[in-house]
Amino acid sequence: MNWLLKARPVSTFLSASVFAGALLAGGSALAQSFPSKPVSLVVPYPAGGVSDVIARSLNNTLAKHLGQPVLVENLGGAGGGIAAQKVLNAPADGYMIFQGSPNELVLSPLTNAAIKYKAEDFRLVQMITINPLVMLARKDLPASNGDELMAYARKTAAEGKPMTYASVGPGSLYHLLGAHMSQLTGVPMTHVPYKGGAPATQDLLAGQVDIFMTPYSKSQVAMVEEGKLKAPAVLSAERQDMFSKVPTLNESKALKGFVFETWAGFFVRKNTPEPVVQALHKALSEVANDPAVRAALEAQAMIVPRPLGLSDLDKLYADNTARYRAIARDMHLQPQ
Template identity: 55%
Template sequence: MKRRSALELLLLSILTLVIPAYADTYPNKPVTLMVPYPPGGLSDVIARKVNQALALELKQPVIIENLGGAGGAIAAQKVLSAPADGYYIFQGSPNELILAPLAMKAVKYKPEDFRLIQQMALAPMAIVARKDFPAKNANEMVAYIQKMAKEGKPVNYASVGNGSFYHLIGEELSKKIGAEMLHVPYKGGGPISQDLLGGQIDLFITPYGAPHVAMEKEGKLRFIAVLSSEPQRLIKHIPSVDENKLLKGFHYTIGSGYYVKKGTPEPIVEALHKALTKVMFDADFVATMAAMGQDPSPALRLDEAGKAYADDIKLYQGIAKSINLQAQ
């Protein structure tokens, strides 16, 4: 018994040395930043700024992997299939982690399978239309959507997938104005922008940035209304949805956050949290976010990040329930 106890103590002492040592050496190889959409969209642009600053903090390359499809669920599942060792970081939002499991029967993970490390930015949102859409503000848009629905030719709107955040608010818009709309799911914002410019898509309710503003100035697309009560910094000339009484209070933003697989060792979580928090204050990152119209998110402690994620789970599951979202 004494020999067994001595052996157990020896193993325990080895473990207590190995775990901190493993964390102290993290990262000792490149880290992958998983982006759940194809290149070209706003998520991809943000990732390509974050990875540069994050690589400097971690002293290892941070490689971007774009993997679109299933509203971001394919990329999320790949992160969960990897070890919980901090070498796969997921750039995402409630869109992929909370709503995708509610919308698709094939998605087997739960929001609680991920842990939020840091919230990086909050994106203002607007209703964007093809350049020749026959409406210039919320009142004209609502009237046109209602007219086309009565004629059996519903206005279409794009999203990044069934059950995505953009799908849900499109359905809520349709519900609020009492008119049918046609949902067209895509794999990411890049392909949507291409079809919006090509005139195949009528509307896209989306976060936006400097590229969208430039395209509006060039006459390639049209902003209809902002999803806030006040004018937004990059497009101060665009009116609020509140101008239409049916859409008053139809206000939304969405954040970009960085997540790891639940069960990632705490010292590694802390190392990533420290690095990402420093990135938030990187001058180049801050300038890029401002130029793209992104609002800075308050830097969260790890316990605050945990609470914020839990609150998001409750909020977005409530929205899904309110429009009777059914998994397909």
């Protein structure tokens, strides 16, 4: 290939050098000028749910690190797909950040035919929380552990009234969990989708739906302690501090090995300029290390992991995408 180099005139290399220098200078200028206006933090569920709690626990701190207001925008629907699509429709300039998880970006496109984006259209800029999952139930559900729950589910299915489970939309993780539980046990259950965790919890309080597998905050813990809701089980491998008396599904015979958790992070469009991604990554990493933010999120039963570098985040997101696609494929889930 040396002859190709020799055949090129010197002016070509000079032009290339000037062009490369211009790109570096432009990237540096872009990083220094970003942001020059308010930034939107798009939450894919209505106000009042766990995702909203995360956003409002840190948006003011993020604003201080960015030097611009950070406005929380709640936009529920389609298992988070409506909010995600809005971010994709906006310019790839970093001024619209999506707060989400594999739930909205990996699973929703696999099961909702109306969603046209794919996970690879987004880039993970930083993780913020790992969220344990709990199974909440209407207060009068006659089950206090996984085995009692499945016995009740079999009984109601045999009577032609399958147990109902809520989710935050078709294709969401919580839809997948209910469908997976039904498939593993061979017990029919009825999926009831909502636009977010808050309306699902309201119907659970009203006794309109039987169970809801979901991440939780302190408000849900209080509802269980006050007897407004029941918590038959948690989905973690071990019992959880805020639900210390609640057994895991893993302790049951019927659902041993049924262990899941979820996480939340911040995403931008895949083609967002690298200097902007780096500026956001730096600010979000500082937010994740902020003692007040960590304390606020940990008080809501969330785990705040140490910030990761961009290359580690790329791998994490790719690995999660592959894992959830494999589960959906094994369950033969199809877009509807």
